Amino acid sequence: MKFDGWRHLKVARPPYSSSVHLTPDVVIPRLRGSFGHPYIYEVVTESTQHMAPPDAPHGTVALAEHQTKGRGRLGRVWIDEPATGLKFSVTLRPPLPVSRWPEITLVAAAAVSGAVPRSTIKHPNDVLLDGLKVAGILADATDRVVLGIGINVGSTPWPDSGFVEADRLELLVEILERLELGYNAWVEGLKDS
Secondary structure, three states: OOOOOHHHOOOOOOOOOOOOOOOHHHHHHHOOOOOOOOEEEEEEEOOHHHOOOOOOOOOOEEEEEEEOOOEOHHHOEOOOOOOOOEEEEEEEOOOOOHHHOOHHHHHHHHHHHHHOOOEEEEOOOEEEEOOEEEEEEEEEEOOOEEEEEEEOEOOOOOOOOOOEOOOHHHHHHHHHHHHHHHHHHHHHHHHHO
């Protein structure tokens, strides 16, 4: 599948905000891959990391408009504003060896950075735009990996962070497509090593 650039994110309408929630009926028809099937949605949750049930299939996406107990790497708090930005988690069921699973964080960072023009990755899990953090990735692993992705879109609650000017729906769809392609390439690379 060939990526045809950033134009997917440039749209005539303003970024999705509190007036348009990313409900299943809005998101599912726009998905371009298998990630997001199933798609779990809540307006408010403690953390998207806990929305998918333990038996959720590979590629399940859980998204909330607002998290009350979002967290980042090393137990840091992830503050968000209701109905702004993107807060979602993706359930993955990667193959063994478990020792390679931490690499998935970088796969996710590459997917987010690839969807945000001019952005860079700050190893291992942040995405920067113009030197300011606009996104963070958190991977929790048990018998599966749950990737939590938080992106400031349209505004930011942090004084020293940045945000992405984009349509939330288009950005979500683009990241999920890039994540799926990157993840599949990563799995193929495991077979060759």
